[in-house]
Structures are given as structure tokens and as C-alpha cells.
Amino acid sequence: MRNQISFHQDPQDLFLNPAQDSGVTLLFSAAFFWREVEPALITGFASSAYPEMNHKIEAFLTVTRRHKAFSKAVEFNTVPVLLQNASFRKSFSLANDKCLLSGASGTRLLNRYCWENEEEDHDPEETLVAYFRKCQAKNHAASIPVWQGPLPQGVAIAIECRNTFNYYHFITESLSQLAVLAEIGFAGDIFFHFPNNPEKTRPFAADFVAALFPELAGRVFFERAPKDYDYVITALDFFSTYFQFPAEVVGSLDHLAPSDAMWRGQDAYRGSQAILAMNSFHASLRALRKRALAAIEGHDFSHLPKRFFVGRDRTQARDRKMDGEAQLFEMLQLFGFDYVVFEHLTPLDQIALMANAEMMVSYHGAGFTNMLFAGPQAYVLELGTLQTAIYRWGDFWSIAHAAGCRYVSFFADYNKADPLQDPSFDVDGIVPVALSDRAVAEVMTFIVSILGKTPDLPSAQTVQILAERLIAVHEFDRVLLLLERHARFVPGHLALCLAKAECHKHRGEFHSELFALHQAYEADRERWQTLIRMIWCAKKCDAPDVMTWALACLRHDFPKRYAVLTKTKPWMRQIA
Numbered sequence: 001m002r003n004q005i006s007f008h009q010d011p012q013d014l015f016l017n018p019a020q021d022s023g024v025t026l027l028f029s030a031a032f033f034w035r036e037v038e039p040a041l042i043t044g045f046a047s048s049a050y051p052e053m054n055h056k057i058e059a060f061l062t063v064t065r066r067h068k069a070f071s072k073a074v075e076f077n078t079v080p081v082l083l084q085n086a087s088f089r090k091s092f093s094l095a096n097d098k099c100l101l102s103g104a105s106g107t108r109l110l111n112r113y114c115w116e117n118e119e120e121d122h123d124p125e126e127t128l129v130a131y132f133r134k135c136q137a138k139n140h141a142a143s144i145p146v147w148q149g150p151l152p153q154g155v156a157i158a159i160e161c162r163n164t165f166n167y168y169h170f171i172t173e174s175l176s177q178l179a180v181l182a183e184i185g186f187a188g189d190i191f192f193h194f195p196n197n198p199e200k201t202r203p204f205a206a207d208f209v210a211a212l213f214p215e216l217a218g219r220v221f222f223e224r225a226p227k228d229y230d231y232v233i234t235a236l237d238f239f240s241t242y243f244q245f246p247a248e249v250v251g252s253l254d255h256l257a258p259s260d261a262m263w264r265g266q267d268a269y270r271g272s273q274a275i276l277a278m279n280s281f282h283a284s285l286r287a288l289r290k291r292a293l294a295a296i297e298g299h300d301f302s303h304l305p306k307r308f309f310v311g312r313d314r315t316q317a318r319d320r321k322m323d324g325e326a327q328l329f330e331m332l333q334l335f336g337f338d339y340v341v342f343e344h345l346t347p348l349d350q351i352a353l354m355a356n357a358e359m360m361v362s363y364h365g366a367g368f369t370n371m372l373f374a375g376p377q378a379y380v381l382e383l384g385t386l387q388t389a390i391y392r393w394g395d396f397w398s399i400a401h402a403a404g405c406r407y408v409s410f411f412a413d414y415n416k417a418d419p420l421q422d423p424s425f426d427v428d429g430i431v432p433v434a435l436s437d438r439a440v441a442e443v444m445t446f447i448v449s450i451l452g453k454t455p456d457l458p459s460a461q462t463v464q465i466l467a468e469r470l471i472a473v474h475e476f477d478r479v480l481l482l483l484e485r486h487a488r489f490v491p492g493h494l495a496l497c498l499a500k501a502e503c504h505k506h507r508g509e510f511h512s513e514l515f516a517l518h519q520a521y522e523a524d525r526e527r528w529q530t531l532i533r534m535i536w537c538a539k540k541c542d543a544p545d546v547m548t549w550a551l552a553c554l555r556h557d558f559p560k561r562y563a564v565l566t567k568t569k570p571w572m573r574q575i576a
């Protein structure tokens with residue numbers, strides 16, 4: 001029973017409030033709770049062979065863009081702390097018999113509390129929200145204490161592990177903590193505590209420790225939980241701490257949220273926390289990335305490809321073979337792509353492969369963990385399904401944000417008997433991907449365009465799809481080349497004219513933007529939004545005649561829109 005945690009107790013007795021409960025002290029004052037950083041370029045596209053499935057995927061993507069994607073990414077600090085009367089049970093850490101809410105481990109604790117109390121006569125989620133509100137009230141004028149004096153003699157470092165066989169969890173959650181803790185110049189022993197049978201431990205865990213932390217040789221040990229300590233050093237991530245302190249202390253993130261339809265601010269609802277998780281990353285990830293890139297400096301990795309498709313070692317991982325993989329790779333080879341398997345590479349080769357990558361393509365899996373080491377120039381293309389979009393996509397956003405790369409997903413079909421039937425995650429697990437011929441074509445036209453080869457497409461619709469996807473990844477020059485090659489489709493086509501206007505706008509070519517907007521208006525005179533864009537563009541171009549004409553058209557054809565516009569901008573009436 002020493003390895004068990006009872007979740008049938010009041011949250012204030014179960015979870016540690018670091019500003020009120022004893023047992024945790026900072027080794028030194030934290031420089032920040034969180035800070036805004038530039039986000040990675042993250043987007044996704046529907047690429048099913050079936051219209052009804054594309055409709056579902058597009059609906060999900062629209063909700064994500066409108067209500068979940070923050071305007072900036074958030075970096076939560078990760079700091080060394082000293083725990084007193086510490087216990088490592090399962091994949092969790094405790095101090096004075098209270099669970100530490102830190103990073104992904106903290107999120108799992110909160111989820112576990114809700115699952116364990118589903119049958120109780122209270123709503124467990126509302127109970128947790130009330131707990132965090134009480135913490136905020138108590139912590140209005142409080143802070144986490146800082147350790148004073150020398151550390152206790154013989155103190156060790158200990159890090160909890162979700163397990164030692166899942167690459168994603170070990171690298172992003174546990175090894176990243178070591179990257180922070182190694183910076184304090186600690187000279188003692190270091191323990192990774194895990195819940196699984198040691199026979200399931202994979203060699204990659206020890207291999208990455210040895211490759212990235214050679215100075216710790218002989219001092220790092222993997223030991224199964226439970227384990228108790230009088231004192232021990234570990235890492236505290238401030239993600240859950242954000243909900244334990246009031247905005248006056250930690251600052252509010254509300255201004256970054258796109259809407260309040262799903263984001264609940266500092267009320268710690270699970271859905272709101274999930275939104276914050278996908279828009280944030282832990283400072284420990286950035287620390288691990290920094291150490292990894294430093295480890296490959298001065299080495300020759302010229303033997304590694306810059307364009308590659310990542311396959312899977314099916315002797316070590318679950319077999320999720322993608323239907324259409326052979327067809328896609330056959331096409332990729334024509335453009336200089338190699339086939340690689342991460343498990344067959346050394347840790348430093350894996351890091352260098354991503355650091356120097358021009359483009360990585362693969363189907364959904366733990367291999368996308370290595371996106372952490374990608375450079376800002378890299379395109380990381382994921383092939384997934386609606387299921388991976390809903391349940392797994394957000395997990396990799398944080399890695400992309402920490403790396404600052406370009407993370408693009410194509411959501412295709414399920415590789416199963418009835419591809420239109422949505423699988424049950426609990427029953428079916430992650431269902432592999434099926435790429436139809438159409439999906440292969442869409443993925444390849446996108447890839448070759450990014451690589452500087454303008455494809456020859458058969459219809460205005462296919463040009464529109466590709467143009468809109470290239471705009472989504474800010475490849476405006478390539479869109480203009482695409483439209484120039486297919487100039488015969490542009491006149492009279494609203495979407496292509498608007499795409500052209502959008503590209504000129506981002507290039508600062510406002511006269512060209514105005515001309516393209518006029519083409520869009522001629523293509524569809526029932527669209528009032530085009531006239532309003534023309535008005536503002538004409539103002540930037542200092543073209544009063546065009547502005548007068550557009551206002552007159554708006555007043556004549558769309559009087560209600562004209563009234564709304566000129567109510568807040570009365571000076572426009574004088575021009576019209």
C-alpha cells in the first residue's frame with residue numbers, strides 16, 4: 001500500500017499548496033512564473049477522401065482556431081525545489097503526504113481525482129475548481145518559501161517518470177527536468193523513479209542520459225517506485241501553480257485567449273487547462289533543447305539527410321502501419337527524401353537530424369517528440385486522423401512552441417473497415433492512418449511547393465486549396481508563383497483573387513492588393529466584405545477616388561453595412 005495514493009479525500013488534504021503547506025521550498029527565487037514567447041507556426045488541414053469526414057475535420061479545426069489558439073505561446077518556469085518528507089509513488093511525487101502539482105504529473109493527478117470520484121455525490125471537477133479558488137484567496141499575499149543555508153547532508157535529486165518505455169513521456173517530462181536540475185551544479189546521486197516493471201525499460205532512457213549528461217556518469221540511477229526521502233531535490237513546474245495563485249500575483253493570461261467561449265481563465269476546469277497546455281510549454285523543454293543542441297556542436301553530421309520520412313521500428317512499437325505509406329514515399333524519393341527510423345539512430349544523430357532538417361514527414365507517433373530539436377527553418381509534417389487531431393494533436397503543440405519550428409498536420413482517413421465510423425479511443429486505441437490517392441496528391445503538392453517547385457494543377461479548385469494552405473503557413477511568395485502559373489483561373493474567381501490580395505498585403509504591396517481586391521469585387525458583387533477591405537486599402541494607398549467609389553457602392557448596395565461603418569467612422573460620410 002506504500003505505493004498507493006487515496007484520491008477519496010478533500011483536495012486540500014490531497015494536493016500541496018506550495019505557498020501554504022510545508023514540505024516544499026525553492027532552492028532560489030524564481031525569475032518568473034510565466035512569460036509570453038513567439039508561438040510556433042502550427043496549422044492543420046483536412047485531407048480525407050470523404051466529404052462528410054472533411055466536414056467534421058474542418059469543423060474541429062475551425063473551433064480550434066477561433067476558440068483555442070492563443071495569440072502568443074506561454075513559457076512556464078521550471079525551478080529546482082527541496083522536498084521534505086518526500087515520497088515517490090507510482091509516477092507522482094509527494095511532500096509531507098501531499099501530492100505535488102507539477103507539470104504533466106500534476107495534470108494526471110487532477111484527472112485521476114476526477115476519474116476516481118465519478119461515482120461520488122459531488123461533482124469532482126467543480127470540487128477541484130473550488131479548491132483552486134480557495135488557494136488563490138489564501139495566496140493573495142503569500143509566496144513559495146526559499147531555502148536558507150546549506151543543503152542537508154547527503155541529499156539526492158529524484159525525478160518522477162510516467163514510465164521508462166514511452167519515448168514521448170520520458171523525454172518531455174523526465175529528461176527535461178534533469179536538464180534544469182543539472183544546471184545547479186549538484187554533485188550527488190540522481191534517481192529516476194518509475195512505476196513499471198523494470199523489464200519494460202527501454203535502452204533509450206539511459207542512452208539519452210549518457211549522451212546529453214556525460215558529466216553525470218556513474219551518478220544516475222533508475223529505481224522503481226516507491227521511494228522515500230527525508231529531503232530530496234526535484235523540479236517544480238509552474239503550470240498548475242498558475243491556478244493556485246491569484247492574477248494579482250502571477251498575472252493573467254486572458255488577453256492571449258482568442259475568446260471566452262471555452263477558455264475559463266483561472267477557474268481550473270479541465271477543458272480550460274487543456275487549452276492552456278496546448279498553448280504553453282515548460283521551461284524544462286527549452287533547457288533540454290539547449291543542452292541537446294550544444295551536445296552536437298563541433299561534430300560532423302554530413303551523413304544525415306535534410307529531407308526524410310520517418311518510419312517505425314515495429315519490433316519496439318505498436319504496429320500502426322499507414323495505408324498509402326509506400327505510395328507517398330515513392331513520390332517523396334523523387335524529391336530527395338530518405339527513409340529513416342529514429343530507433344536505429346544514436347541520440348546525437350537523432351538530435352542532429354532534426355536540428356539540420358529541412359523537412360520531416362511521418363504519420364502520428366512518439367517520433368514527433370524529436371520536433372523539440374528542430375530548427376526554425378524546419379517543416380515538420382504529420383499525417384493523422386480526426387482522432388489524433390482531437391486526442392493527440394495538442395500534446396505536440398507545446399513541443400513545437402519550445403522549438404519554434406513549423407508544425408503542419410494533414411488529417412486523413414482511418415485505416416479500418418469503416419473509415420467513416422469514428423473509433424472509440426477506449427476500445428480501439430489510436431487507429432492508424434489511411435492516405436487515399438487524393439490525400440497523397442494533396443500532401444505532395446504542398447510539399448513540392450514548399451520546396452520551391454510550382455506544381456501544374458488541373459482546376460481552379462485545386463489551385464485554391466493549395467493557395468489557402470500556403471497562405472496558412474505564410475508562404476506568400478510561393479502563392480504568387482502558383483497564381484502566376486495558373487493565371488487563367490484567377491479572373492472571375494473570388495477565392496483566388498482574395499488569395500492574391502492577401503499575399504500582396506503581407507508583402508506590403510498595397511497598390512497590388514487594391515487591384516486584386518477590385519478583381520475580387522468584380523468576381524462577386526454580393527460580398528460586402530470586399531468593399532470594406534477596398535476602402536481601408538485605398539486609404540493606405542492614398543487613393544481618395546477609389547475610396548469614394550467604394551463607399552458609394554457600399555452605401556447603395558449595402559446600406560446597413562454602410563450605416564454601421566460610418567457610425568464609428570463619421571469622417572467617411574464626408575468622403576462618400
